[in-house]
Amino acid sequence: MTSGAARVLRRLQERGETLAVAESLTGGLVAAELTDVPGASQSFRGSVTAYATSLKRDVLGVDGALLDERGAVDPAVAEAMASGVRRVLDADWGVSTTGVAGPEPQDGKAVGTVFIAVSGPHEVRKCVELRLNGGRADIRKESVRSLLALLSGELGENARAQDTEQNGGN
Incomplete structure (x- = not known):
């Protein structure tokens, strides 16, 4: 898996940008993949493993009413976690994982449901x-x-969009 992490970090370094990670079901595995790459500290700011729902609210700033209404395994929660870690750790990019790894369903979501x-x-x-x-x-x-892979794709698409803007269109 390190090749995906190396690709992301290389793109971030080329762009002079930083990354922060908010993890729930992955429990620090994303951060571990990133820090396995030599030189990761040039772009990787850090991570928050917010396994407890209260940490999603209190540390990452996910709306408590959203968590109460939909539970922690929800696309809006995943988006708020990514935005929250980006803000809290002062990074250009934030990413997040939330979901149900099992063995039991959670918040009415089946095992294997991940955002x-x-x-x-x-x-x-x-x-x-x-x-x-x-x-x-x-x-x-x-x-x-x-x-x-999602972040790598976004970094690639975003880079192409910036090149197009800088070069005046096509």
Whole structure:
């Protein structure tokens, strides 16, 4: 999985931008993948492992009413976590994971239901729902891989958009 992390960090370093991570079901695995890459400190600011719902609210600034109404496994919660960690850790980009790794359903959501989100400069916001199979370790591992792929894609798309703007169109 490190190749996805290395690709993300390389793109961030090329752009002179930083990243912060908010994790729930992945419990620090995204941060571990990123920090396995030599030189990660040039772009990786840090992470918040907000496993408890109260930390999502109190540390990351996720709206308490949203959490009460929808639970922690929700696309709006994932987006708020990504935006919140970006703000709290003063980073250009924030990403998040929230979901159900199992073995039991949570908040009415089936095992394997995961939301990953990206928040970035220029109003970039994206959230993807994953429906993953396998055991707890498989779900967590695939969540990390999917999040890094999503961010890599956003960094690539965002870079192309900036190039187009700077070069006056096509």
